[in-house]
Amino acid sequence: MLMLSGLSNRAPLGAIGVLVGALVPLGMAAPGWAQSVEFTDVSDDYWARPFIERLADAEIIAGFPNGSFKPNQPVTRAQFAAIVRNAFEQPQIRSATRFSDVSADYWARDAIAEAYRRGFLSGYPNGTFRPEQQIPRVQVLVSLVNGLEFSASGSINEALSLYRDADQIPSYAEDEVAAATESALVVNYPNIDTLRPEQVSTRADVAAFIYQALVAAGRMPALQAGLQASNYIVGYSGAIPTVSGVVRAGTSIELHYPNGDDVDLVVAPGQTVTTTLEVARPLRNQQGQIVIPAGSPVQGRIVPVEIRGASVTAAKFVADSLSVNNRRYSIDAESDAIAATTSVEASTLQGALVTAAAESILASLTGNRNLGSLVEAILTGDSQTTSQSAVIVIDPTQLDLTVESDFTVGN
The missing domain is CATH 2.40.128 (Lipocalin)
Known part of the structure; x- marks a missing residue:
């Protein structure tokens, strides 16, 4: 039996997090491809421009008051939780919990709680969440795969063999990285065969991963062939990844x-x-x-x-x-x-x-x-x-x- 599942359309939120450098998440809207949103620091030939501008045009992400996007700025765990909260809506799989380092008035408290309940993010064994900790690329991929409940259908080792630095992938993340690879979530710039799993995610990285997750979820069209950005998508085929059924x-x-x-x-x-x-x-x-x-x-x-x-x-x-x-x-x-x-x-x-x-x-x-x-x-x-x-x-x-x-x- 097949199930229908999708992402909800949320009303746009205020520009939360701008003053603290957050990757500002806005409500998801039906895509329009005029790409009217442009940023002063995202040039025509910038590798992640299609991901950034299409998400901005769909009001999933936004830039800063001065018209910039700051694509190379690192993303924290709290900022990523806020993005996930507004880009996806998945069923709650567990009850809320309290993290000792997330105060009642912390700006991303609700986003963190929801990302936890929906299975995108977890805390640490000592009861902390570490909201200001910068999030590595591998953790972004693990989060998206777990929250969207993707799984690898083929050989884990075969999928990981695509990366020259596969030995740097933490053992806890191997299954999730394989699933992300099969679903074409992984975007590697400048070298498509180098994952850099423990490198801190930039705003551009997160935009690319989020966009590809939306493609895999069937909520965004795959990038058309010929765009520079498509050259960095591992397993790019120009089609939304599907399975037989x-x-x-x-x-x-x-x-x-x-x-x-x-x-x-x-x-x-x-x-x-x-x-x-x-x-x-x-x-x-x-x-x-x-x-x-x-x-x-x-x-x-x-x-x-x-x-x-x-x-x-x-x-x-x-x-x-x-x-x-x-x-x-x-x-x-x-x-x-x-x-x-x-x-x-x-x-x-x-x-x-x-x-x-x-x-x-x-x-x-x-x-x-x-x-x-x-x-x-x-x-x-x-x-x-x-x-x-x-x-x-x-x-x-x-x-x-x-x-x-x-x-x-x-x-």
Whole structure:
């Protein structure tokens, strides 16, 4: 059985930690790739620029009031806890504990407590957390692997053999580093085969590791080929790391409109419309590994549905195929039915995708004779029977699929 798991969207927090040099974590937002955020000390050819700017554009990290990012500044354990708290949301796996060196008014107290409860960070045997201690690269990788519950599926020794300095990896971290390597979390600059496990993490290092963890979790797209930064990702393939798996009948697959856009689809009753939606959250196996990444396209049709014993008509989304990392799979899955309505406010049509058949009957429902100004795009579809008194307004998040027959993704 497969499980769905993902990262929550948090409202942006204040710029906590700026005055103490923290890597400022902000709430996660749907990615926009205009990359409007730029920093004065992150040049066009800086090795970590794509990681830094994309996370900043998604409001996961931020810079300093003077417009700098300070990419080479070390990161402390407290600062890292604050980043993790706002980039990821995992289930709590243990009860809170008190650390003797984290006072009640310490700025990162809540972030440390949450990172501990969710399995990202632990304290030391003497009951301390050492919040101001700079965090080594290997501890960042161990933290991300443990918190996201990744595990190595192949040979530990084979994965570690990729690094010339594998003998410097602490024994407690070998399994986690192997898992991080398999999941393409590891970014090594300037030499891809040198891990430098005990070297203190810089803000640039942490940005790279966090971004790749979000890629592995299916919440960010992999860097495109040709970027300098991709040359330093161990095991870079240009695709989100996935494993093979059987998706069982009864599994739910959450959908949204491509790129997470908040739009409605408006169709006429009896109309069949071909369209493509995207997987909204990654589908995982019981080991937490991704089988279907978020953003995977689902091709299908919005088809009419007759509701027996009722005078209303409805529509549902029937999936024909699913694409994972550019491989296409036939699937048998469909959504629940959504009934037609005669109650449509003109304001709800702002930004909507409206078929031509639906547009022809909307004016009478809204009383708006200038409907074209409300319609941003028109879907194309085969018009069958239509009604002069109703349309079907569909929020794509209502079209979550239920798998009807088992299918296999991967080899």
